[in-house]
Amino acid sequence: MTRTISFTLNGEQVSAEIKPHHNLVEMLQREFNLMGARESCGQGMCGCCTVLVNGAAVSGCLYLAAFVEGADVQTVESLADARTQALSPVQEA
Numbered sequence: 001m002t003r004t005i006s007f008t009l010n011g012e013q014v015s016a017e018i019k020p021h022h023n024l025v026e027m028l029q030r031e032f033n034l035m036g037a038r039e040s041c042g043q044g045m046c047g048c049c050t051v052l053v054n055g056a057a058v059s060g061c062l063y064l065a066a067f068v069e070g071a072d073v074q075t076v077e078s079l080a081d082a083r084t085q086a087l088s089p090v091q092e093a
Contacts, residue, residue, distance in 0.1 A: 036076035
């Protein structure tokens, strides 16, 4: 059973087909090919999966994708220069 959600991703209005058990990292990787946030510890402790949702940092490995319905989501990819796609110093580190 899938469900369609709509939200703002890195400044762009998008929608995605998700299953109820998909976490935010899974959805970002599968639906949008965004690999900046990744699952490592699976417990929200390491920070590898950090994503901003409505300006608050969340652990994407623990945060259900369904929770971003209508939200503003920003990933590390949003730090790149939108015009040139040049990486920010944070992304280069």
